[in-house]
Amino acid sequence: MALHSRYTEGVHDELNYLATWLPTVPLAPGDVCTLEDLQLQKVGTLADFGIAFEAKDAPVKTDFEYSSADEVSINIKAAGQAPIAGSALAIEDAGLTVRFANAGAVLLRLAGCTSRQIANLHAVGQQVLALHRQDKWPEGYVVITETVTAGASTILISQGKDASLDLSAKGGVQAGTVTLASLDAGLQVKRETRIGAKFIAEPGLTPLVLASGVRKRFLRPDDFRTREAPQGETAAFDFVAVDYPVAAGSSD
Numbered sequence: 001m002a003l004h005s006r007y008t009e010g011v012h013d014e015l016n017y018l019a020t021w022l023p024t025v026p027l028a029p030g031d032v033c034t035l036e037d038l039q040l041q042k043v044g045t046l047a048d049f050g051i052a053f054e055a056k057d058a059p060v061k062t063d064f065e066y067s068s069a070d071e072v073s074i075n076i077k078a079a080g081q082a083p084i085a086g087s088a089l090a091i092e093d094a095g096l097t098v099r100f101a102n103a104g105a106v107l108l109r110l111a112g113c114t115s116r117q118i119a120n121l122h123a124v125g126q127q128v129l130a131l132h133r134q135d136k137w138p139e140g141y142v143v144i145t146e147t148v149t150a151g152a153s154t155i156l157i158s159q160g161k162d163a164s165l166d167l168s169a170k171g172g173v174q175a176g177t178v179t180l181a182s183l184d185a186g187l188q189v190k191r192e193t194r195i196g197a198k199f200i201a202e203p204g205l206t207p208l209v210l211a212s213g214v215r216k217r218f219l220r221p222d223d224f225r226t227r228e229a230p231q232g233e234t235a236a237f238d239f240v241a242v243d244y245p246v247a248a249g250s251s252d
Contacts, residue, residue, distance in 0.1 A: 003157050003196045006104030008038040014066045017148065017208035023155055023199055027206050029055045029118045031144040035211060035242060046143065049136070051127045053118050060115035060148055064108065064208070071105035074098050079169075088166040088191035095168035095187060100158030103196075110207060112151025117210075121145055125212065125239030132214050142213035142242055153205040159196030166190040167200070213242045
């Protein structure tokens with residue numbers, strides 16, 4: 001499995017958000033994308049389809065943390081403390097040593113997060129459905145309904161078995177108080193081995209999103225629906241939250 005697939009699947013399973021790839025690609029509420037294998041590709045905006053929407057701030061956890069189960073270990077070292085075997089940190093360094101047991105293992109930390117979401121999602125969904133009935137909404141298109149922007153994003157993905165990364169504290173990090181949260185303040189790479197992708201304390205990324213798209217009604221439980229059919233009438237399609245490829249006639 002490709003590294004980005006391990007990342008997007010792992011983050012979705014743990015956090016129940018879609019992970020953007022690359023994390024540096026900006027997305028915003030109202031963007032229109034394709035969604036395949038949990039990967040989003042922007043193709044336009046709701047404005048391109050003549051759909052107006054309102055956005056609002058939304059409550060969200062301040063920090064998100066995720067690491068692949070039983071595949072990531074973190075050793076925190078204070079200045080003056082002996083480093084663990086194989087670490088590139090010197091005895092005078094304060095820092096972290098991160099080790100990955102397998103290829104595709106992930107360490108994610110997002111700090112200082114804020115969220116924006118579509119405020120009138122029901123109205124937007126009705127307009128998307130109307131376009132779909134007129135064959136003016138392409139199959140497989142989804143709408144970004146919420147974005148999570150992080151003040152600092154650290155994302156590490158191993159490329160091979162026994163990958164590792166040694167990070168030493170910069171001047172702004174107190175040597176005696178190094179924690180995983182120190183990644184937000186800034187650490188510098190001292191040595192890396194078999195690391196496939198790394199983003200360390202990157203500011204202003206939008207690494208997590210939610211999306212909705214058109215699916216046949218029977219493919220999702222009623223409590224996920226964002227559109228109610230008129231009484232006595234069965235709706236053929238609904239506008240629903242999605243986390244899977246959207247295609248006509250597909251099933252869960």
